[in-house]
Amino acid sequence: MNPAPTVHTPAPSRRRRLTLAQQDALMGYLFILPRVLGFLIFVLGPLVAIFIFSLQNRNLLSGKIEFAGLQNFATMLFEDPVFKQMVVNTLTFTAGLVPLNVLLALTLAILLAPQFRGVTIFRTLFFAPIITSTAAWIIVWTFILQGQQGPLNQFLALLGVEGPNWLREPASAMFSVIITRVIKNVGLNMVIFLAALQDLPREYVEAARVDGARPWQVVRHIILPFLAPSILLVTVLTVIGSLNVFDHILLLTNGGPSNSTMVLAFYVYFNAFKAYEIGYASAIAVVLFLTALVLTIAQWSLRRRMVYLEQ
Amino acid sequence: MKRLSLLLALVLVATMLLTSCAAPTPTTVEVVKTVVVTQVVEAKPVEKVVTQIVEAKPVEKVVTVTPAPTKDASKDPVALRFTTWTANEAQLKLLNDIGAEYKAKNPNVSVKFESLAFDDYPTKLSVMLAGGDPPDMGWVVENAAASWIKAGVLEDVAAKLKADPNFNFEDFAKGPLGFWVRDAAIHAVPFSTSPFFVIYNADLFKAAGIDNPQEMIAKGTWTWENFAKAAKTITEKGEKGTYGYSGIEGGNMFSANLWTIITPYIWSYGGDLWSPDFTTCKLNSPESVKALQLLQQMVVSDKSAVPPGDTVSFANGKSGMTFGQVSRIGALKDAKFKWGIAPMPTGPAGYKPTIGQAAIGIFKPGNPKNKAAAQDFLAFITNKDNVTKMAQFWPPARKSVLATDAVAKNYPTLDPASIKAAVTDSINNGAVVPSHPDFAKVDLALHPFFDKIWTKDANVQDLMDQACKAGAAFFKK
Numbered sequence: 001m002n003p004a005p006t007v008h009t010p011a012p013s014r015r016r017r018l019t020l021a022q023q024d025a026l027m028g029y030l031f032i033l034p035r036v037l038g039f040l041i042f043v044l045g046p047l048v049a050i051f052i053f054s055l056q057n058r059n060l061l062s063g064k065i066e067f068a069g070l071q072n073f074a075t076m077l078f079e080d081p082v083f084k085q086m087v088v089n090t091l092t093f094t095a096g097l098v099p100l101n102v103l104l105a106l107t108l109a110i111l112l113a114p115q116f117r118g119v120t121i122f123r124t125l126f127f128a129p130i131i132t133s134t135a136a137w138i139i140v141w142t143f144i145l146q147g148q149q150g151p152l153n154q155f156l157a158l159l160g161v162e163g164p165n166w167l168r169e170p171a172s173a174m175f176s177v178i179i180t181r182v183i184k185n186v187g188l189n190m191v192i193f194l195a196a197l198q199d200l201p202r203e204y205v206e207a208a209r210v211d212g213a214r215p216w217q218v219v220r221h222i223i224l225p226f227l228a229p230s231i232l233l234v235t236v237l238t239v240i241g242s243l244n245v246f247d248h249i250l251l252l253t254n255g256g257p258s259n260s261t262m263v264l265a266f267y268v269y270f271n272a273f274k275a276y277e278i279g280y281a282s283a284i285a286v287v288l289f290l291t292a293l294v295l296t297i298a299q300w301s302l303r304r305r306m307v308y309l310e311q
Numbered sequence: 312m313k314r315l316s317l318l319l320a321l322v323l324v325a326t327m328l329l330t331s332c333a334a335p336t337p338t339t340v341e342v343v344k345t346v347v348v349t350q351v352v353e354a355k356p357v358e359k360v361v362t363q364i365v366e367a368k369p370v371e372k373v374v375t376v377t378p379a380p381t382k383d384a385s386k387d388p389v390a391l392r393f394t395t396w397t398a399n400e401a402q403l404k405l406l407n408d409i410g411a412e413y414k415a416k417n418p419n420v421s422v423k424f425e426s427l428a429f430d431d432y433p434t435k436l437s438v439m440l441a442g443g444d445p446p447d448m449g450w451v452v453e454n455a456a457a458s459w460i461k462a463g464v465l466e467d468v469a470a471k472l473k474a475d476p477n478f479n480f481e482d483f484a485k486g487p488l489g490f491w492v493r494d495a496a497i498h499a500v501p502f503s504t505s506p507f508f509v510i511y512n513a514d515l516f517k518a519a520g521i522d523n524p525q526e527m528i529a530k531g532t533w534t535w536e537n538f539a540k541a542a543k544t545i546t547e548k549g550e551k552g553t554y555g556y557s558g559i560e561g562g563n564m565f566s567a568n569l570w571t572i573i574t575p576y577i578w579s580y581g582g583d584l585w586s587p588d589f590t591t592c593k594l595n596s597p598e599s600v601k602a603l604q605l606l607q608q609m610v611v612s613d614k615s616a617v618p619p620g621d622t623v624s625f626a627n628g629k630s631g632m633t634f635g636q637v638s639r640i641g642a643l644k645d646a647k648f649k650w651g652i653a654p655m656p657t658g659p660a661g662y663k664p665t666i667g668q669a670a671i672g673i674f675k676p677g678n679p680k681n682k683a684a685a686q687d688f689l690a691f692i693t694n695k696d697n698v699t700k701m702a703q704f705w706p707p708a709r710k711s712v713l714a715t716d717a718v719a720k721n722y723p724t725l726d727p728a729s730i731k732a733a734v735t736d737s738i739n740n741g742a743v744v745p746s747h748p749d750f751a752k753v754d755l756a757l758h759p760f761f762d763k764i765w766t767k768d769a770n771v772q773d774l775m776d777q778a779c780k781a782g783a784a785f786f787k788k
Contacts, residue, residue, distance in 0.1 A: 060441045062462035063676065082755060147620035149552065168565075168620035168762075254566055257619070258759035273434040274751035276462070 050289070053282035060276040072283035082259065083267070083284070089174070090263040094242040096178040101238050102231065105186050109193030110223060123194070127187035134184070138251040141180045142167070170260035173253050177261050181248050185241070189234045196230040197223070229303075236299050243292050264288045389684040391422045392677075394436055394449030396429040402704050409700070413691050420684045425449075440464065440676045447677035447685045451499050453668040454570075454746050456490060457589075460498050461748040466673040467496040471686040478690050479711075487708040490743040491670055499672035500693045503705030505636040506666045506737035507575060509538075509656070510560065513649040515631045516541070519548040524632070524653035525729065535579060538632070538656045539605055542615035545631035555615035557623045557630035560639045565619040569761055570754070572634065574744050575665045576602040579658025584745045585786060592779035592786045594757070595772065602658070603764060603771045610765045619765050636667060637706055637734060640722060652725060654733045664741030669705070706734055713738055749785050756782045 018026065054073070057066040076083045112123050129137060144152050145166035153163035164172040204222050213221070224231075246265040249255060255262030255270075262270075264284060272281035393410075397403060403424060410422035425446060427435045433455045439445055451459060459465055472480050480497075487504045491497060509524055516523035521544050527533040542555025549555075558564025564572045570584065577583060582599030585592050593599055609616040617623045617630070625633040628648045635652075643650055655664060671693065673685045691697065698707045702717035719730040747753045760778035763769050779786070 059462065060437050061459065061464055063441055145620075146622065147618050149621045149623070165618070165620040168618075168765075256566060256758070257762040259755065270751065270755065273437070275749070276437060276458070 047289070050282045050285050053279055054286045056279045056282075058277070058279035058282070060272065060278050062276075068279060072280050073287075075280065076283055076287065082262075085259060086262055086264050086267045089259075089261065090243065090265075092174060093178060093245065093261075093263055094239060096174070097181055097242045098235065098238050100178065101182045101186055101189060102235055104182060105189030105234065106193055106227070106231070108186065108190045109197060110219060112190070113194060113197040123190075126190055129184045130187045132184070134247050135251060137180070137184055138248065141176075142252065145176055145180075167253055168257050170258055173257055173261050177249055177252055180252065181242075181245065184248070185238075189238065192230055192234055193227060196227050200226050232299065232303050236296055239295055239299070240292050243288060243295075386419050387680070389420045389681050391420060391448065391681055391685055391688060392425060392446035393422055393688075394425050394427055394432075394439075394446045396427055396432040396450060396452075398426050398428075399704075405700060405704070409692055409697050413688055417684075417687070420688065422688060440674055445674055445676040445678070447681045448671060448673045448689060450502075450669050451672045453490060453670075453743050454750055456499070456670070457746040457748045458750055459672075460491075460493060464672075464675055465498040466675055466682070466686075467498060468500070468673060468686055468689060469495060469497040472497055472500070472690060475690050478694060482695065482709045482711050484708050484710055484713070484739050486740065486742045487666055487668060487738060490668060490746070491672075499670035500689060501668050501670040501708045502693060502698070502701060503669040504666055504708040504738050504743075505638065505668070505706050506664050506734055506741050507559075507571065507634050507636060507655065508664075508733035508737065509632050509653045510625060510635045510639070510643070511632045511651055511653060512625070512628060512630065513651055514628075515545050515549060515553065515648070519545045519631075521545075523651065524656075525651055528653060528732070533653065533656050535576060535602075535605055535656045535658045539609050539613065539615070542609055542631060543613040546613065546615040549629075549631070552623070553629050553631070554617045554623055555613075555631040556609060557617045557625050557633045560625050560633045560635045560642070563622070564617070565762070565765065569758065571665070571667065571744055573603065573606065573761075575634075575655045575663065576606055576658070578663035578665065578742075579655065579660055580605075581658070581660035585747065589747055590786055590788045592782055595775035595779045598660070600772050600775055603775070607764050607769065607771055611767055611769075619762070637718070637722070638704075640725070644724075652729050652733045654737055662740075664737035666738065666741045666743045668708075668743045706738060708738060710739065747785065753782055753785050756785070 055068060055070070057064065057068045057071070059065075108126055112119055112126075144150060147153065147165040147168060150163075150166065152166070156163040166172045166176045200223065204226075205218055208218050208222055244265050245263060246269060249261055249263060249266055250269075253261040255266050265288065268281045268285045268288065270281075271277045271284065275281075393406075395403075395406065397406075403426065406424045410424065414421055432450075432452065436446070436449065451465070472478050483501070484504075487501055491499045491501065511524050513523050519541075521541055522530065522532070524533055524538075524541075527537060527541075538556075545555035546553060558572055559568045574584065577594075577599045580598045580602035582596050582602055583593040584599075585594070594603075606616070610618055623629050625635075626642055626646055628646070634655075640652075654662065671689055673682065673689060677685065695709060695711055698709045699712050699715070699717050701707065702712055703721045706718050707713060713735050716727070718734055719725075719727045722730055757778045760774045760781065763774055764771055
């Protein structure tokens with residue numbers, strides 16, 4: 001009699017197997033984990049900390065930390081005359097820089113989109129300031145924009161024009177900061193527009209020309225609507241960048257003369273690391289953050305009206 | 312999975328907030344102390360001792376079980392961290408040599424000198440102090456002094472220094488030291504007491520056909536008015552782009568160095584920036600206004616001072632006079648013109664030399680275990696022998712060292728008499744440029760009014776009245 005065959009039945013697994021979809025999801029989460037961790041630690045963490053600090057009297061030097069409620073915001077809005085000047089300066093800077101930057105970038109992109117002899121040289125020329133260090137850029141411009149001794153004013157003198165003391169007179173100082181910033185950064189926006197223009201179907205432009213459209217009409221009715229998503233993106237980025245400008249001003253004018261080029265981001269730095277008042281600096285940073293947020297949301301909400309093509 | 316991600320995010324944020332809000336120092340100190348005691352008693356490797364601490368064995372019990380020979384706590388190993396803003400190899404070598412000499416006498420104490428960039432020094436140091444990474448001691452610059460003392464960052468070292476017979480506290484010149492002494496407390500000891508003086512281009516004076524400052528001193532005519540006249544003549548008779556006066560060598564006289572530039576003018580005219588107790592703004596006093604009017608005249612009317620926005624280097628030979636300190640003399644070794652130094656001119660109130668100063672202080676947030684060693688090293692590095700060694704780079708505040716040639720011998724190209732007049736005598740009789748507990752805010756509030764002085768038709772009295780009004784919050788009784 002043969003012994004009964006032993007039947008091996010596998011013991012039921014205690015570990016639940018992941019479905020294929022779950023495995024994919026897990027893999028996906030693992031891939032984004034480094035980025036998410038970086039965001040949590042270096043972006044979200046400090047952001048939350050700034051909101052908490054803004055409600056405190058927090059001195060970097062003495063180490064004093066006291067709950068202050070909304071006192072920092074009250075001081076900022078009702079007692080600090082410098083803050084009001086900083087708001088005006090920041091708005092002036094943004095209002096001057098953003099339209100100029102976007103329009104110039106757009107114009108350059110449209111002019112340099114067609115392939116013609118030497119186009120690469122021009123594109124490189126306008127993009128070169130982007131890869132130049134800000135410090136080197138500012139050293140050169142500080143030299144060019146000197147008062148009587150400056151090359152720019154000496155050139156103007158040859159034309160019989162007496163140039164202002166560019167960096168030492170309030171109006172010309174803000175103008176100088178804006179222009180040098182635009183020239184430094186316009187290349188990046190130009191490249192974004194150029195990339196977008198590569199996707200422009202040639203047949204639209206050719207059809208319009210066959211129909212007798214003049215160059216400006218082609219730009220107005222075909223190129224600009226096609227570029228609308230890129231224009232919105234560039235505008236949002238430039239506004240945020242202009243609100244956060246700091247190193248450029250620190251090196252070029254150090255906020256002067258008469259605090260005329262001191263903007264909010266600079267004032268955050270001043271209060272945190274010169275006056276050692278981290279709480280007050282955080283309150284200003286919160287206002288700056290919320291301002292950028294509101295402006296971004298407002299611009300984004302405009303896209304339904306402005307943007308015809310959106311992928 | 313969504314819940315897991317959310318939970319992970321919350322845990323991370325909470326961890327960050329908790330760690331940022333926690334005050335780590337007391338915990339660290341406790342562990343360090345425990346390790347030391349246990350180590351002595353049981354002579355076990357540190358790793359094992361740490362394990363015992365984790366197991367929460369009470370320290371008292373360990374001590375009771377194994378009676379230990381009495382140990383001198385002052386012989387525990389100490390690693391002092393000392394911050395400086397010099398990156399000069401020769402200066403760092405000198406400091407390290409002094410540290411090594413101290414270690415030879417105190418084998419348990421080692422000193423590590425850490426260099427931070429000068430421009431960001433107060434900022435970086437304050438972040439280190441507040442961020443749980445505090446050095447034990449380091450250099451402190453004079454314009455940060457009042458705010459650092461007010462914030463309670465600097466230890467009072469009076470008891471140690473006054474009780475040390477070898478230190479001879481009375482040897483320090485009263486004027487320069489007074490800056491760090493508040494209500495009998497000594498918050499830092501100066502190691503660099505560097506007066507400002509005039510560096511002049513002798514060739515430009517000769518070409519203009521006028522007496523140079525040393526010649527004027529000999530004739531007793533070295534006044535601020537003649538300083539301004541000489542600057543105007545040099546500008547008029549010099550080549551295009553030549554100025555009689557270029558502010559301060561290595562810096563811009565209208566921005567960061569404004570206060571340093573205007574102080575010698577104002578003091579010599581009998582004015583002041585503000586009262587020593589910070590309760591009164593004195594910039595709008597008749598004396599201060601008169602001094603500023605002279606500087607305004609040089610910039611605006613005479614056009615003999617390099618105007619705001621332009622830069623002219625004295626070392627390039629395009630400036631007749633500039634303000635400088637001994638640390639700037641090295642930059643002139645390759646100058647292609649004859650130059651000399653002279654003390655600041657005299658004004659209606661006489662000769663009032665101004666001094667830029669740096670001191671060594673002990674930081675309160677530093678490791679409490681290292682305090683005694685830090686105080687002892689402070690007394691060592693600022694004793695007469697080491698001050699004499701450091702005089703090759705940093706003019707001393709010790710009268711006994713000033714009486715020697717410790718400073719003059721480092722500048723063989725200069726007449727020892729001019730070194731004595733411009734440096735040594737100025738230290739003995741001078742005062743440190745003013746500071747304020749809210750210096751950064753005072754500068755922010757008042758500086759805009761100075762920017763307006765250098766324009767045509769600006770009324771200095773009105774502007775200084777407005778400046779004092781704008782800064783009223785910082786000058787309260």
